[in-house]
Amino acid sequence: MKEKPPVIDIRDVNFRYDRENVLEHINLSIPQGAFVGLVGPNGSGKSTLLKIILGLLKAKEGGVELFGIPQDKFKEWDRIGFVSQKANSFNTGFPATVSEVVMGGLTKKIGLFRRPGQKEKEAVAQAVRAVGMETFLTRNIGDLSGGQQQRVFIARAIVSNPSILILDEPTVGVDSQNVDSFYRMLTQLNQELGITLLLVTHDIGTITDKVTHVACLNKYLHFHGSMKQFVELDEQELSDLYGHGIRLLDHHHDH
Numbered sequence: 036m037k038e039k040p041p042v043i044d045i046r047d048v049n050f051r052y053d054r055e056n057v058l059e060h061i062n063l064s065i066p067q068g069a070f071v072g073l074v075g076p077n078g079s080g081k082s083t084l085l086k087i088i089l090g091l092l093k094a095k096e097g098g099v100e101l102f103g104i105p106q107d108k109f110k111e112w113d114r115i116g117f118v119s120q121k122a123n124s125f126n127t128g129f130p131a132t133v134s135e136v137v138m139g140g141l142t143k144k145i146g147l148f149r150r151p152g153q154k155e156k157e158a159v160a161q162a163v164r165a166v167g168m169e170t171f172l173t174r175n176i177g178d179l180s181g182g183q184q185q186r187v188f189i190a191r192a193i194v195s196n197p198s199i200l201i202l203d204e205p206t207v208g209v210d211s212q213n214v215d216s217f218y219r220m221l222t223q224l225n226q227e228l229g230i231t232l233l234l235v236t237h238d239i240g241t242i243t244d245k246v247t248h249v250a251c252l253n254k255y256l257h258f259h260g261s262m263k264q265f266v267e268l269d270e271q272e273l274s275d276l277y278g279h280g281i282r283l284l285d286h287h288h289d290h
Contacts, residue, residue: 071233162191
């Protein structure tokens with residue numbers, strides 16, 4: 036059987052704003068089915084790299100392939116789900132139910148002025164169920180907590196059945212008691228629905244027992260490998276990667 040191409044393959048990408056190099060010689064390959072944590076301090080180029088993957092910025096040198104297709108020839112953008120940081124600053128006065136917000140993720144597929152049919156309604160119900168929000172379908176999005184809203188935005192991103200979901204700092208605005216269950220939900224999306232996940236975060240400690248692979252970015256890609264390899268780095272090596280002292284939180288779970 037032919038091996039599936041990586042979902043995202045970034046080759047020798049450089050990027051600069053004006054004269055300042057933000058990314059240098061980035062090589063990053065994300066295999067299908069992986070749960071990748073992209074970590075790095077603030078200002079390390081994480082958001083820029085995301086914009087390059089999503090085609091919002093063009094790399095000055097190097098290239099990106101999506102599902103084995105050069106990015107400039109890639110057409111199937113609905114295979115990539117994205118939840119931006121801005122989802123957290125959503126206007127809570129916006130008069131829309133959970134169901135309507137999630138249905139918005141199908142606008143491209145059904146067209147702006149066509150009414151959603153049974154198939155679309157089922158897709159919405161399925162996406163909402165996948166993020167554990169099925170009892171909130173008719174609730175106004177503005178009445179939900181930050182963590183619940185974030186789950187709804189994830190449902191909106193997965194309703195069109197993407198192959199990969201990219202999340203930019205998804206736990207900002209999620210209170211600490213709910214962060215663990217939030218990550219459990221992401222693990223289920225990855226393992227049960229088979230969605231490849233790319234999670235961007237500066238909070239390295241909380242993801243060490245959740246992800247399968249880690250990429251450490253700080254202008255350069257200082258590390259890219261499996262979680263197991265990452266955990267085996269000692270604190271000095273980690274600090275060198277990150278540019279400052281860092282401690283991995285050790286999460287002992289009973290699974």
